[in-house]
Amino acid sequence: MQDNQQRVALQLLAYAAQKDVPITRLCQLAGIEFEALKQSQGTTPTAKQMSDLWRNAVHLSRDELLGLHLGEALQVAALGIVGELVRSSRTVGEALTHAAAYIHLLTDLFLMEVRPTATAFEVQLVPMPKQEHEDAFVARQLRDVLLALLLHEVNGLVLAKIQPRQVRLQVSAAELPEYQRVLRCDTITPADDIALVFDERYWHEPILTANYELQRLLLEKAASAQTTFAERQPIGTRITRYLLANANMGIPSLEDIAANFNTSVRNMQRKLREENLTYQQLADDVRKELALHYLHTSAHPLKEVSYMLGYNELSAFSRAFKRWTGHTPGGYQKRSALPA
Template sequence: MEKHSVAICFVHHAIAGLRSRGIAPEPVLQAAGIAPALLAVPQARVSSASYSALWLGVAAALDDEFFGQDSRRMKCGSFAMLCHAVAGSRTLAQGLERVVRYFRLLLDDIGVRLEREGVGQGEAEGEKDGSEDPARRGRRAALVLAATSDRAPGVFAQETMLIMLHGLMSWLMRRRVPVLLAAFSYPEPPYAAEYRLMYSRHLAFDQPATALVFDAAWLDQPVHQDERSLKAFLRDAPHNVVVKYTDRASVMARVRRQLRAQAPEQWPTFDRLAHDVHMSPSSLRRRLMEEGGTYQQLKDEMRRDLAIEALSHSSRPLAEIAAELGFAEPGAFHRAFRRWTGLRPGAYRATPAQA
């Protein structure tokens, strides 16, 4: 599983439902390995494993797997039953239509519909045999969110729904389904850069509706999951829903694979990296910029997430972690970690929840 980190703003969102119901969030945060003191640090991040544990903790405390974001509770066990309902689908289209119908039963305030260009309703619902029509190649499909009551869904409700939908899509296909465009009905939030990892490199705000747009050809693809593989998926949920599958086709994913195969102190120079991925340095630089990043940014993000994972879930000495991450001396690691998260590594680990 990928070792990503999650911005502290999403921790604030996740515990808002606890606070609105008068439940103290501190015990739930500590049980997830998240220090409550981190809430006061705007740049702070937590490991994806800790955020997944928080998801489960909040769900258990509220008996609601939707964080209290809807008028009706999505009771614990609902997501597992949803996965059972879609695991035997013939095609992704049929699976997504089952998801659409299931959410109509689970939630009152937010719904989702599947749209596909130039396709009748019966076909969009996966009623046909799933064979691919070449005439439809290149067309777009979308999962579109909509309010289904007088209570408009908040930003976090929409974010949570998109994470669930994309996670389910990617699981059904056994790979991350590329999102061509993630559109949002609300203004761009201060943490919008996180969306590029969560949803897509291509974002649009202040749109008529919140939606994930993808190539319609995916809808005709056969589902690669069944009841047997479902058990493994649920065993790792919600971590595998939060992190999802990597977009293996992107240049960034190729670079990350190259870096993960080596210890950080052995990471190649940019020119050597370009040679390793069979691209010229100028082409690699351009492609990375098109995908919203640079080589240095990728190295920093991977070191940051590896550091957060080590500090959150191990007791190894800071000097050892610094050396493992490729820093020549601990002071450089301390400065970099503070730049990434707003805290020195010792202070991040010193709080009671970081054990």
């Protein structure tokens, strides 16, 4: 069974070959053994190899928006079991809900959140808190792959032509026309969050390839894969993912986290020490990410944001936020509201 890094590397190499990039040369530059990569139990590329692969693929193809174009060209089957869950779902809303639940089987750089409202629903890509090994260049390419693939493949599974009402992400003025073309949306708003916004009528749009029995089997397989995936992840990564995925429930105590992971507080602290981490560090990183997200994208009053992040006093939240960003929450919110 191929893991996510191996799958992405193979898809990238296949697409680069279509653009007349010499694959042997590209693999050499990235330090990847192509024959070993192709095996079903092949070598998993390291983070550095994936970074080198993306950078050299962009350079050799002379396509700065390679991720966007790769996502446009890919089929949902490229997502493996997650793609099959999308294809077998009953409706667009159900497909997106499954994709969000299992996106971590595809990438460790983003979480996906789906938020229905009265008149629309948003599909957000939420970056994981930055780690030293992460590469912003690769994260942007993968962001574009996911956005373009999501839009184009959902369109291929329904009778309606689905177009976003709005897209929020950071792109340059020179790149804007190409993003508008690929994402089929003229309203691309510069923002620090990443989101596709759709009219609510698409939520219940039936998927042509729905298969209830297959979906049941796929969900069992996905649950097994999720367990295997979790067991392989560092404890710090697992905790961070849990905190972000359950952000609406607030930041739990270390005791609650340990209980959720079926271990003791002492054992969890020991595993964190082995990774040179503490639970307080992880919780603060998540609080920072959530604070930036809430202040950018929601109308929550500062006091409510403070409460949601586990601060009993607004003053304590303000001190923490200023330590993280150099700004007070109110000042940051005003700066964010200014026209770009």
